[in-house]
Amino acid sequence: MAIVAIGARPKSNGAPLQAMIYSRPIIGCDEPVSANRNLILKPIEQKGPNMSSISRRHILKSSGALLGLAALHPEFGHVAEVVGAPNNMPLRPLVAEVGKPDLVATDVYFHETNLATNGSNNGWVIFDDYVLVIDASYPAGAQDILGKIRAITDKPVRFAFDTHHHGDHAYGNQVLVEGGATAVGHTGVIEEMKRYETGYYGGQPGRWEQTANSRKDVKASRLKPPSVLFPQELIFDDGKHRVELHHFGIAHTHGDAFAWLPNERILFTGDACVAGPYNFVGDGNVEQWITTLEAARKLGARVVCPGHGPRGDGDVLKNQQDFFKQLRDKVGAMVNAKKSPQQIHDSVEAIGAELSSSSGVARYVSKGSLPGQVEKVLVEMTGQKFPEQQKASGSARLWHAHHHGLDHPG
Numbered sequence: 549m550a551i552v553a554i555g556a557r558p559k560s561n562g563a564p565l566q567a568m569i570y571s572r573p574i575i576g577c578d579e580p581v582s583a584n585r586n587l588i589l590k591p592i593e594q595k596g597p598n599m600s601s602i603s604r605r606h607i608l609k610s611s612g613a614l615l616g617l618a619a620l621h622p623e624f625g626h627v628a629e630v631v632g633a634p635n636n637m638p639l640r641p642l643v644a645e646v647g648k649p650d651l652v653a654t655d656v657y658f659h660e661t662n663l664a665t666n667g668s669n670n671g672w673v674i675f676d677d678y679v680l681v682i683d684a685s686y687p688a689g690a691q692d693i694l695g696k697i698r699a700i701t702d703k704p705v706r707f708a709f710d711t712h713h714h715g716d717h718a719y720g721n722q723v724l725v726e727g728g729a730t731a732v733g734h735t736g737v738i739e740e741m742k743r744y745e746t747g748y749y750g751g752q753p754g755r756w757e758q759t760a761n762s763r764k765d766v767k768a769s770r771l772k773p774p775s776v777l778f779p780q781e782l783i784f785d786d787g788k789h790r791v792e793l794h795h796f797g798i799a800h801t802h803g804d805a806f807a808w809l810p811n812e813r814i815l816f817t818g819d820a821c822v823a824g825p826y827n828f829v830g831d832g833n834v835e836q837w838i839t840t841l842e843a844a845r846k847l848g849a850r851v852v853c854p855g856h857g858p859r860g861d862g863d864v865l866k867n868q869q870d871f872f873k874q875l876r877d878k879v880g881a882m883v884n885a886k887k888s889p890q891q892i893h894d895s896v897e898a899i900g901a902e903l904s905s906s907s908g909v910a911r912y913v914s915k916g917s918l919p920g921q922v923e924k925v926l927v928e929m930t931g932q933k934f935p936e937q938q939k940a941s942g943s944a945r946l947w948h949a950h951h952h953g954l955d956h957p958g
């Protein structure tokens with residue numbers, strides 16, 4: 549059953565008191581709570597939508613009580629400002645503001661990052677005893693969010709979750725690890741790092757060294773791969789907050805994992821889902837990505853915090869999935885019509901125009917990234933690439949743009 553406590557605390561920034569709901573997790577918490585209950589390494593059973601709706605019903609009852617309390621006690625603030633509210637309760641409005649910590653729910657922050665300077669978006673969750681960070685960004689980004697976290701809480705940043713291995717998400721690990729954190733990731737993150745970060749593992753210079761050539765913050769730092777790994781799920785749960793890290797399959801890379809907050813129904817996706825023309829497909833698999841997004845959609849998120857771009861609701865997952873479905877449909881139709889790689893290459897602009905006419909999908913289309921995306925789908929379907937001269941210009945530029953923070957929208 550749901551145990552709900554309502555409290556209020558002064559905000560360090562002088563903001564008015566806000567009502568807070570603490571919901572004890574109902575799903576998957578039948579493990580005995582040990583003395584060290586902060587980190588449960590035991591895998592959980594897969595949940596279906598039915599289990600989620602049970603929790604929703606229970607929590608709904610409790611939210612009614614809070615509505616009443618807020619009305620009776622104005623110091624709890626207007627009810628529209630209530631945060632930490634599961635399910636039918638209002639969350640903070642979906643207002644994008646790059647570089648400003650975005651309090652999505654009680655103790656849960658989303659940070660839309662300036663991609664050009666600092667890399668990926670971030671999230672952080674303030675547990676009773678520590679802070680869990682979702683994606684460290686580049687070292688400059690890690691320094692930036694560390695300062696912002698410090699302005700909110702003095703609890704230690706103890707865990708840094710890498711949603712995947714890419715530098716704009718994980719190269720900042722070292723900054724957080726030096727401050728006492730442990731980097732955490734799906735086992736696929738390490739496998740990918742061994743594949744691409746060849747310099748770190750004793751081989752020829754790899755991606756880190758390539759990035760260090762153009763980014764001073766990376767050059768002044770070092771790669772710090774995650775050292776706590778999970779094959780499917782890892783759960784953080786202190787009775788007030790629960791964050792489940794889930795690997796649902798191949799998507800943007802072979803090691804993507806999502807951070808799911810079942811109490812608040814908030815999903816942090818890393819680059820398995822983005823909100824804008826940021827889809828780099830070179831390290832993943834578009835066909836399997838669609839399936840992975842389907843699994844993520846089944847969670848029933850109310851808020852989706854993407855790896856790049858502003859946060860949104862559950863439709864962001866669907867929009868990104870539709871983009872890939874339509875992309876595959878269009879390339880597949882040309883493959884079935886026996887079009888050559890050159891002909892498909894020459895049709896990229898027309899494909900882009902068609903995709904741009906589809907609402908919800910248009911924001912994923914950009915001239916810079918579409919050639920690489922079309923080629924990737926062609927490779928997945930036929931094993932054939934674009935003719936050499938086109939391929940080289942397209943994918944090299946894409947790679948450079950994505951991993952050097954240069955891929956602006958539009």
Ligand SMILES: [Zn+2]
Pocket residue numbers: 712714717800819828
């Ligand atoms: Zn990425």
